[in-house]
Amino acid sequence: MTAQNETWIAGQARNDKTHVIAGLTRNPLPPVLRAVTQRLLPWLVPLALLTLWQLASSSGWLSTRVLPAPSEVARAAWQLAQSGELWTHVRVSAGRAFLGLAVGGGLGLLLGLLTGSVRTAETLLDSTFQMLRNIPALALIPLVILWFGIDETAKLFLISVSVFFPIYLNTFHGIRNVDPALIEMGRTYGLTRWQLYRQVILPGALSSILVGLRFSLGLMWVILIVAETISAQAGIGYLTMNAREFLQTDVVLVGILLYAVLGKLADLLARALEHGWLRWHPGYQGGAR
């Protein structure tokens, strides 16, 4: 009975997504309690750090100029949310980011599909893109300011340029990497060109395209932060730079945390897309992690 129970636990643990080292599976704790412990354990260190930080701040050992107490940061966030200021800035920033993604990513997708599928287009365009992609988007800042000044267009341009390449390259690569055996099969089964594209080539390239999207999402926030920090009349960057002027370190921290939350949300979005579109893929059947 006990032995049976133990093997069952071990089997459970192996199925569990949280990795359990072999030694722990012999733990005599009941499964439910063990599962709870497994879930809580990763939070122990962050909570301890937070407590330590709070104590250090409230005892005056850590200057609020350097790092305000977590409670202060929470209060600042609350006040900003109450006044509605927070949402305005988040909306502006997220709007910029996703508009840039739509423009740059959309172009990257289209051109990637084109160069991946049409030999002439590849010969004509690909080497140009391969050269251009080596220019870091941030190196363009002086030029962009000269061209567009420091208003919205400049930010949009920077974000578009930086998200273009990951999506372009991965789309191109994805199309080229579609299993030729499947393409041949599709041809022998009488698929028209469009059906072949729609049913074989595009789905085959999709996992690669989504990898490109995730790269782009990561870059998108980095470029957004830099662009907003240089100059902005609204947005999270404006919020933090303004707060810096008035030494409101707590608001600066709120801004930093907001970027982190937005980045995480974008990543969750990409995972959700993978989960939905790559349902067939054994590697994604575990669901959004």
Added chain:
Amino acid sequence: MSAHSQTSGARLSLRGLGKAFGARKVLRDTQLQAEPGEFIAVVGRSGCGKSTLLRLVAGLDQPTAGSLQIDGAPAAGLREDTRIMFQEARLLPWQRVRANVTLGLPHEQAARADDVLAQVGLADRGGEWPARLSGGQRQRVALARALVHQPRLLLLDEPLGALDALTRIEMHRLIESLWQRHRFTALLVTHDVQEAVALADRVILIEDGRIALDERVDLPRPRVHDAAFAALERRILDQVLRSGAQHPTPEPAWPLPAAHALRWAI
């Protein structure tokens, strides 16, 4: 063409068929006549030209000499009435089993899929992803996908090569029963002489790019592994082994579409 001939097998005739890559002749002067509904197995060592023969008949490649006729009319390129079953199942992993079976099928005929899936014993797996199936089940789906088009000529390119022995025997029975039911002409390429003798009306041995043996198998179906079976298998196998004295030249890697060098970026 009458309605009858659409459901029965095609008459296949190869006249002096040859294929060369540059100066190297992979297949030369091949004469072969297959009656409607006949089951022909092509055996030979790897690199003997048997896959080339199949690809020429499929219309995936063009011969450099001779001609190919179906029902007395010259044939070139891919044809509606011919379907291939490949060595790997080549199912689309992003489509469920049923959608894989109806691939390339007009919408109004999609209802046939369930029927065909039932015939290969997978009636209840239509909603499954291919990744969840075993190797044998995937080949059954591939067989269903070929049969749903009601081909008059079915080409089998070592479709059972990667399966285990028990699954192979199961598949032999399945293919035989479906062939008897649908009466298509079948051309099976295999390196397994036993498989050839178990399934075919005629076994053709290709050696060094030409037909070296054309043996009729007059054993009653379903075939059992008795003395006559073993004797025939022995005879063909001996011939195959004798041809091994010459060093086989590998067939060229087939130019698959889009299989060009990748530029690894990132």
